[in-house]
Amino acid sequence: MTLPTPLLDRIQSPADVRALSRPELKQLATEVRDYLLRNVARTGGHLSSNLGTVELTIALHHVFDTPDDRLVWDVGHQTYPHKILTGRKERFPTLRQAGGLSGFPKRDESEYDTFGTAHSSTSISAALGMALGAQLKGESRHCVAIIGDGAMTAGMAFEALNNGGMPHAGRVPNLLVVLNDNDMSISPPVGALNKYLARLMSGRFYAAARESAKQVLRNAPPLLELARRFEEHAKGMVVPGTIFEEFGFNYVGPIDGHDLDALVPMLENLRERKGAQFLHVVTKKGYGYKLAEADPIAYHGPGKFDPAVGLVKPAVAPKPTFTQVFGQWLCDMAAADMKLVGITPAMREGSGMVEFHKRFPARYHDVGIAEQHAVTFAGGMACEGLKPVVAIYSTFLQRAYDQLIHDVALQNLDVVFALDRAGLVGADGATHAGAYDIAFVRCIPNMAMLTPSDEAELRRALTTAYRHGGPVAVRYPRGSGIxxxxGREFDEIEWGKGVVRRESTLAEGRPGARRIAILAFGTLLHPALAAAEKLDATVADMRFVKPIDGALVEQLARSHDALVTIEEGCVMGGAGSAVTEHLNALGLTVPVLQLGLPDRFIDHGDPAVLLSQCGLDAAGIERAITERFISPPTTLRTVVNG
Structure with a gap:
């Protein structure tokens, strides 16, 4: 059933939002929430966080002159209402689909998306840069960072606050930070007294009175200090803002983020204030949809569902995902070894650690959105003889690269990195794709990396990594495999050894025939096997990127006319590069075709379609090999990667 949206249908840009009355803004909020819920139910996507930001989004666009005023949204999955109100309503049904709207802000998608944000805790830094840029150019505009969904737990946010409240070129830049606090358990009750005091402290009367008192008491330093302390403690009794005041921000709040009668005048007051301002807004995840309010985690990123019914468990249990296989292994190994500790940077559900948390709470550590801390924290535990397993998405390990090198690898500490979401991730797009971990891990001394090809191999790879001394990464993709x-055993893989899964029947040296060997890293083994059946090629499951199985590479190079490497990671510096480096070291000259992700960012879309577009499905692999080595015939080249 399509519900009428008469007000929303009139909104072509935020300028139309600024023309609405307060009652109309409230009606608009109802229509946006209904429209958002119905569309996300059809496409899948981030739901709970966006239901919680409807009123805040409307208020910001109503008060500020966007896009000239800059809004920078942190944890970009809370921007669906923003997209709907900024001229993208008609395209919203294409959300997270190939060729459609991104699930995150993208600068090349809209002028209202002032900064690309998909990883967390970047908004204050970016908005501060914009504010200082405007100041240096002599331009007058407002820059607003909207941060929330746990992003304030990351050190980068506090680094930006530390820099944002200090003078630049003699004055503090005009910067507003809005904390969208949607974790109600840590927030004080929001009532009439808090609202009144917050509005009072945001207004010009309070600011003027404060400055006048400073001038009067300036000649009596003891009284001035007494007044300052009294003000600080008085505010601290009703608002948790002392820490932000110490950073140089004027703290205001907390206020109800769903109350437009509070939000609009508050933002209007803060718009007139100079310098660094901090507004604490309390919202509720899933607001306005009772099922999401009751279980915001389940509705954080649901697939398609019927809003009238809610999420329903499938009648037939789906295949276990790689994440679930990891979660089961973690519990089993923890039961067998008391030294195991599990660490996650705020991804308990996403990394499959819910059961581990329930069964081994003393050995479970969620450090918040703090990837750098997570890695060094694991290193410290390893120094004490524990066996840390860091469950982290491939794309998020990028944020802790220095810690990986300096705090773990350099000291050769015994830490296992379980890299979930390796390779393409589908609807989340380029910001969340694990395209680079092979390249950036294999170049680090002491690091090892395994690339299991299916669920059973993942369990064996994890066991192998856990029992090996030193830092080891195990990469595996999102979703299910074959x-x-x-099983539940603790079988291991022989260290550094791959295995041949299919042998070509072509005789060596047969006139006119070219023996091809495909070296597969990870789950692309299976489309490689399908292509090999048509080409009669040899296929090796390499299992390890580092240490590379040099003996197997040499054997295949000497017994075949050409090699093909396949990986769901960037070609540049990846597993194929490891093979060609080894061939160079041996002085072997054999043609090598490296297949993997191209040197460009892969946009969002269906994972199978994206792999096909990259030529990494069975048909694409067969086509690439045929074009290079079989038809038309080519002369044997004598250079690596020819």
Missing amino acids: GAEA
């Missing part, structure tokens, strides 16, 4: 039964 459905290989993982």
Whole structure:
């Protein structure tokens, strides 16, 4: 059923939002929330966080002159209402689909998306840069950072606050930070007294009175200090803002983020204030949809569902995902070894650690959105003889690269990195794709990396990594594989050894025939096997990127006319590069075709379609090999990667 949206249908840009009355803004909020819920139910996407930001988004666009005033949204998955109100309503049904709207802000999608944000805790830094840029150019504009969904737990946010409240070129830049606090358990009750005091402290009367008192008491330093302390403690009794005041921000709040009668005048007051301002807004995840309010985690990023019914468990249990296989292994290994500790940077559900948390709470550590801390924290535990397993998305490990090198690898500490979401991730797009971990891990001394090809291999790879001394990464993709039964045993893989899964029947040296060997890293083994059946090629499951199985590479190079490497990671510096480096070291000259992700960012879309577009499905692999080595015939080249 399509519900009428008469007000929303009139909104072509935020200028139309600024023309609405307060009652109309409230009606608009109802229509946006209904429209958002119905569309996300059809496409899937981030739901709970966006239901919680409807009123805040409307108020910001109503008060500020966007896009000339800059809004920078942190944890970009809370920007669906923003997209709907900034001229993208008609395209919203294409959300997270190939060729459609991104699930995150993108500068090349809209002038209202002032900064690309998909990883967390970047908004204050970016908005501060914009504010200082405007100041240096002599331009008058407002820059607003909207941060929330746990992003204030990351050190980068506090680094930006530390810089944002200090003078630049003699004055503090005009910067407003809005904390969208949607974790109600840590927030004080929001009532009439808090609202009144917050509005009072945001207004010009309070600011003027404060400055006048400073001038009067300036000649009596003891009284001035007494007044300052009294003000600080008085504010501290009703608002938790002392820490932000110490950073140089004027703290205001907390206020109800769903109350437009509070939000609009508050933002109007703060718009007139100079310098660094901090507004604490309390919202509720899933607001306005009772099922999401009751279980915001389940509705954080649901697939398609019927809003009238809610999420329903499938009648037939789906194949276990790689994440679930990891979660089961973690529990099993923890039961067998008391030294195991599990660490996650705020991804308990996403990394499959819910059961581990329930069964081993003393050995479970969620450090918040603090990837750098997570890695060094694991290193410290390893120094004490514990066995840390860091469950982290491939794309998020990028944020802790220095810690990976300096705090773990350099000291050769015994830490296992379980890299979930390796390779393409579909609807989340380029910001969340694990395209670079092979390249950036394999170049680090002491690091090892395994690339299991299915669920059973993942369990064996994790066991192997756990029992190996030193830092080891195990990469695996989002979703399910071929459905290989993982079992509950603790079998290991021979260290540094791959295995041939298919042998070509072509005789060596047969006139007119070219023996091809495909070296597969990870789950692309299976489309490689399908292509090999048509080409009669040899296929090796390499299992390890580092240490590379040099003996197997040499054997295949000497017994075949050409090699093909396949990986769901960037070609530049990836597993294929490891093979060609080894061939160079041996002085072997054999043609090598490296297949993997191209040197460009891969946009969002269906994972199978994206792999096909990258030539990494069975048909694409067969086509690439045929074009290079089989038809038309080519002369054997004598250079690596020819």
